[in-house]
Amino acid sequence: MLLTSEIFTAPAASIRADGAHLFWSGNPPKSLADSLAEFGQTAPVLVCETEDGPSLVAGHSRLALLAAAGQPVLARLVEAEDDADKGRLYLADNGHRVMDDSMRLAALEYFAPLLDRAELESDILPRLGVRPTSKDAGFLLAWLDLEPEWRALLAAGNVPLAAAGPLARMTAEDRNAARPLFAALSWSRSNGVNVLTWLFETARMSASPVAEVMDRAGMNAALGQGLSPKDAIARLTACARQVRHPELGRLQARYAEAAAEITAGTRWRMAQPDNFETGSSELSVQVKTPEQLSRAARELTELAESPAWGKLWDLGSGNE
């Protein structure tokens, strides 16, 4: 593949711009339109010769803007041997763009049928700013095997890249069942991955489909409640956590209830520090003045007498 030294001017309409290697083409940015209006075309687009005339290799936005303005296009001839080379040249010419995960995935989708997995890893991922040994590399490659509907959700920013981990382990039927969770909500990395992981693991442990687990967890009902996106995500996350860790959830709820009773009306906070491995509690208070300190000390003496402590010592022992 060669960048030739042949630079020429051609009518915009004479250059075909329909190659699949133009995988990031979209609406031209306004900054480029302004720049073209002020200075004209500062860098040639790249084209290759085909039997049907010149075909665009890179420079889709410039070509679109110049075509719209009825202006001729400055083009540089390249000799691309195959489609993979065209893709590489396109990436090189677009190297200045800030890439997001869906752009990276779009590029990988283009290269996937052209190169084997090892070449994708060693050659293409670094061009996308991804270390082949990184976790993100694994996630991106896993996304290639997921359904287009899921990839659209990634592009929309609704599902995080790392969701590929749990999604790739699910069956297509289970993924299908989980998709409505992401259709209208934009999930953070940790919540998105956790919810999918909990659903997958609960389904495996109980040998039931994800759809059934979601139902059991009350997630389908929560989706239909018209909650705000923030509340909906919080509710769905809590449902999935509870169905994955029912006993731990029960202990935590009982602990929180007793702790609230014990510390009511005081500044003290209580926490169970070791996942109920022991009957321990941690108490903490923040004080800024000697008066606050004296008051906290008095409160501590009083709260030590609370009968609710009786609910805590044996919590998690199995002998409650």
Add this chain to the structure above:
Amino acid sequence: MSKRLPSHLRRIGRVFVDRSMLDSPMARRVRDRLAGTDQADIPWTVVEPDQDRVEFTDGDAQALYLKEYKGKFLRFCPGTRAYHCCGYRIIHIGENCPMACSYCILQAYFQDRVLKIWANQDALFTELGNAFGADRNTRYRVGTGEFTDSLALEHLTGYSRDLIGFLENYDNVVLELKSKVVDLTWMNATTRTDRVLPAWSLNAPFINEHEEFRVSTLRERLEAARTCAQAGFRVCLHFDPIIHYPGWKEGYGEIIDLIFDYVTPDQVAYMSLGSFRCMPQLTPIIERNFPDTTYIYNEFVPGLDGKARLLRPLRVEQFTFMVDRLRKHGMDEQLYFCMESSEVWNQVFGFAPKDIGGLGNRLMDRAFGEK
């Protein structure tokens, strides 16, 4: 017609041997025992002194590596402060195992298919002799089943038989041989049936069938235990790991009842109960190596030692069920928990290790037949 090796040894497709061990008694023995079997012709590769490791990948084939081991042979069991350790000492005879149990920690320790045997037995016996002979009043409870299965390679190596013969002179040492296969060829190497404790791990039949591969059946293990008991040995039986799966009550109830068709409580020196626990790194390894395994998705939480453990009430429920059932069969002082907290001891047994003078002391006494 050539003989076949026991099924758990049939994957061995190569032998590596350190140059210095080429003429060792162990290398000669392995060569002799392979001769006449249909694995007699597997290639031997000499490992030169400057080679720091052997690489072996050949499908699911395994390799034996007869190695000159330079580290310490006698070690402490790696207990933690947060949970009560049984305090036994490890005699390190090799690493890795030809069998495959989904829950096995060795998958995380050794990610290759090389079964290492420390072939410099003279060095091992020198170190053991120095330790055990220094003070004949110091008692030792030792075992070889920490980094390998004690008897998995016995058919080829005769290692336990050698060890038992060596320990014949050390009245202050009890050796536990912990295994999931049946190999009793070591039995007639000792007159001290009171100083060798053959031990088998047991589990619920479902776990044995779905999570343990290339191992003997539960009945075979119990038959072997009965043979040993009839020959005058006391045996150890271990429930570790106990797994919380749907149907666990029926499964553990069934195997507990079965035990006493084969042995009586007084023939059992001790029996441990340990709930499945693992370093967090093991879970993805289990997922990869055993894709059908689902118990790893139970309610595990980080324990006080950082390992993933089943949530305490679920452990206590299982332990209580099993201990009640075992007590009905007459088991009592034989029972102990492997790596559990005082809380759990108290909840299930009604006492903690400190109330019985410490777990290590209790087991030492039982090992020496004094309780």
